[in-house]
Amino acid sequence: MATLKVPPHPPSPTEDSEQLRKAFKGWGTNEALIISILGHRNAVQRKLIREAYNVTYGEDLLKDLDKELSSDFERVVLLWILDPAERDAYLANEATKKMTSDNWVILEIASTRSSLDLLKAKQAYQIRFKKSLEEDVAYHTSGDIRKLLVPLVSTFRYEGEEVNMTLAKSEAKVLHGKISGKTYNDEDLIRILTTRSRAQLSATLNHYKDEFGNAINKDLKTDPKDAYLKLLRAAIKCLTFPEKYFAKVLRLAINKLGTDECALTRVVATRAEVDLQRVGEEYQRRNSVPLDRAIANDTSGDYKSFLLALAGHEK
């Protein structure tokens, strides 16, 4: 469930774009006005506002926001205003670049989006960067991490609920065999995780637990610091329980000395219209603090106000 709150009768996109223009004019920027508008419009509405702004003023709203805002507040507003597919394309591209490389972001986008949303992100990637996400991920990774990430971003996964129990049992056995033998980069293990539907994979992992005693991620924790194993466990969590995965990313971001704004911004901006409500529930279950209070305690100013607006929590 989304946390974003949209008024029942919002102003027209033209009115919104006029208000935004006003917020930029005069002495200093009116951040509160920007937050009150953009923090309460869904993806379709934001797109229409961008279009209305462009028609009325002949300028790109994104560029004007870029000029007016700064630091963390700027980043969250700019990410938020993008269409979800464009935003994923932008984040994924950033994550394949040398200076900002981040395999976690690639893993997260590849494993938590629906097949259609991942496809749209790949199309947006091609339109914007004139190359494919697959080639960039393959080029910028290597070794076991490449073996895992490339099929994760490539597969157009089946999304039906059908489960083949015979297959689930036989593949649970395959997984257990490989993990017992510590061949974590085995190609069958990677094949199962990267190509099976979420429903089929869940059946396989449930059978794994029933039959062999441990949750698979427990068996994959032999070396807690190994980067490949960390990604492997995260992929499994993303595919089978994404809300719990996101709650953990938020926990690590917030508990970090000095807050990881990059991760906090990403999760709030990408999930506010999807499942941030459920993510918040998982967060509270694990941390005994409501997510919005944790965010409020760890951030400040306009950045804080905007995150809280997206998280559905008004002052």
Added chain:
Amino acid sequence: MATLKVPPHPPSPTEDSEQLRKAFKGWGTNEALIISILGHRNAVQRKLIREAYNVTYGEDLLKDLDKELSSDFERVVLLWILDPAERDAYLANEATKKMTSDNWVILEIASTRSSLDLLKAKQAYQIRFKKSLEEDVAYHTSGDIRKLLVPLVSTFRYEGEEVNMTLAKSEAKVLHGKISGKTYNDEDLIRILTTRSRAQLSATLNHYKDEFGNAINKDLKTDPKDAYLKLLRAAIKCLTFPEKYFAKVLRLAINKLGTDECALTRVVATRAEVDLQRVGEEYQRRNSVPLDRAIANDTSGDYKSFLLALAGHEK
């Protein structure tokens, strides 16, 4: 260019479906009538005919054709009448099954279709078989062949014409290094072939030839009988010169003792609306015989008539 010839003012789908119904009725089937209709309708028209047939008679045209026709003629008509995406899904599924497994068909579909057509085939596959093409290909292959085929069917390749010459040079060098070292299953080699756009790959392979003297496929022919190397060379040909690849498949099918109807049917049915004209030119260039004459010499009866209709050559 297509070879299919559609009349400028074809009968309505309802009229066509009535004529087809007539062809099934009475003493024996009127194959000539079936050929004169279905051999001259494009994908959209065939779809409308199937729909009209279903509305008028409450039956599936495919099933009625299946009852009325037999052997090679039946197979070519049934494959032809399918929507291209459904047809690719059907062929690919057949190719992943134990008894009819055929890595060449998977390779061909993965490497000669546009990104969008491959995606549509994958969607049709999921609708019909309730699982993904990727998982079936990954499950039914192993070793080096899996390493090649899975990314080939998975990648949503960029199709723009932009070429990065610096990258082409550096990747040509990578390819040459791996091939010189005989590590044909190297992951960088496979990455380059399976993720780069056709334009980029062509630039890389042209540079390879300029810089190192041989066409890459010549250097990959060290062991002409090795199944993986054969597929690797075929993938390169499919990606860079599909018409030539199809002309070769036809040549092998026709020259074979006893004709390979399966391959002949597949290439004619899948390319008649796409590039069979160009394939025929390549065929004649290599064999000094027009393709339609070669087909006519090697086939007979209704099967022959239907293939020739699709190849644009009437009696």
